Amino acid sequence: MQIPEITLKEKVVLITGGSRGAGAAYALACAKAGAEVAVFARGSLNNTGKNVKKETGKDVLPINGDMRNLADVERMVEETVKHFGKLDVLVNNAGICESRSLLEATEEDWDSTLDVNLKGVFFACKYAARHMIPKRSGVIINIGSEVSHVGAAEEAIYCASKGGLFIMSQALALELAPHNIRVVTLCPGPINTDMTAEWLKDPANREKLSKISILGRINEPEDLAPTLVLLASDAARNVTGCSWSVDCGALAK
Numbered sequence: 571m572q573i574p575e576i577t578l579k580e581k582v583v584l585i586t587g588g589s590r591g592a593g594a595a596y597a598l599a600c601a602k603a604g605a606e607v608a609v610f611a612r613g614s615l616n617n618t619g620k621n622v623k624k625e626t627g628k629d630v631l632p633i634n635g636d637m638r639n640l641a642d643v644e645r646m647v648e649e650t651v652k653h654f655g656k657l658d659v660l661v662n663n664a665g666i667c668e669s670r671s672l673l674e675a676t677e678e679d680w681d682s683t684l685d686v687n688l689k690g691v692f693f694a695c696k697y698a699a700r701h702m703i704p705k706r707s708g709v710i711i712n713i714g715s716e717v718s719h720v721g722a723a724e725e726a727i728y729c730a731s732k733g734g735l736f737i738m739s740q741a742l743a744l745e746l747a748p749h750n751i752r753v754v755t756l757c758p759g760p761i762n763t764d765m766t767a768e769w770l771k772d773p774a775n776r777e778k779l780s781k782i783s784i785l786g787r788i789n790e791p792e793d794l795a796p797t798l799v800l801l802a803s804d805a806a807r808n809v810t811g812c813s814w815s816v817d818c819g820a821l822a823k
């Protein structure tokens with residue numbers, strides 16, 4: 571038996587939310603694994619581009635836009651295919667999380683979270699699948715969370731978006747399997763990024779997190795990247811319709 575090489579050589583990967591945090595780490599890891607990489611985000615993608623260039627000599631394709639605007643979502647896929655000639659792997663990483671209690675939450679909170687974390691992801695899958703289906707090949711990795719599987723107080727809207735994302739990914743895995751397209755949900759536990767920075771400043775929250783994690787630590791953005799590269803690669807060719815957790819054991823108790 572040969573152990574397959576874990577590589578993304580000759581693959582084109584599009585990563586949403588690639589301007590910072592976990593998305594920027596995914597972009598670098600995929601480029602290091604041999605892929606051509608396009609990144610999409612609302613904010614500047616300069617830092618990601620510079621970092622990838624410095625570490626790998628490669629130019630990423632930066633695409634600005636908003637996941638809430640479906641014309642932008644369609645354009646990100648079309649620009650990637652136009653530039654690189656194809657799309658092999660879509661990573662739906664862009665996401666937002668606003669903690670709101672049930673009594674505080676507004677319709678606007680509901681709409682903005684669901685629009686980015688669920689509706690935008692669904693349509694990104696649709697536009698990517700249009701290119702993947704004729705090639706009978708492709709991988710879609712949707713970034714969930716530990717709250718794709720369990721609830722969290724004052725995060726009901728975020729939980730709804732990430733729980734919905736997991737089941738939606740399973741449904742898409744069933745629909746796309748006949749076309750040899752895999753759909754996987756990668757579920758990180760807490761990550762040390764701008765999304766959590768404010769919250770983690772409070773020692774009580776840090777304490778809370780270290781109790782959630784059975785390893786006593788939380789993820790750095792780089793901790794997710796090796797699993798993402800593995801799932802995107804042909805070494806994981808039979809992994810679809812499931813969720814993979816990188817959560818320091820949070821779901822074990």
Ligand SMILES: NC(=O)c1ccc[n+]([C@@H]2O[C@H](COP(=O)([O-])OP(=O)(O)OC[C@H]3O[C@@H](n4cnc5c(N)ncnc54)[C@H](O)[C@@H]3O)[C@@H](O)[C@H]2O)c1
Pocket residue numbers: 586587588589590591592593610611612613635636637638662663664665666667686713714715716757758759760761762763764765766
């Ligand atoms: N940070 C955590 O603790 C944690 C835990 C589990 C899952 N996640 C998930 O991992 C993913 C990345 O999280 P992160 O911590 O790196 O977040 P982050 O806030 O550091 O980065 C989010 C990225 O998404 C982009 N983005 C947000 N809204 C967008 C929009 N409307 N249109 C286009 N781009 C948009 C931002 O520009 C940025 O590039 C998210 O889906 C998040 O829900 C994060």
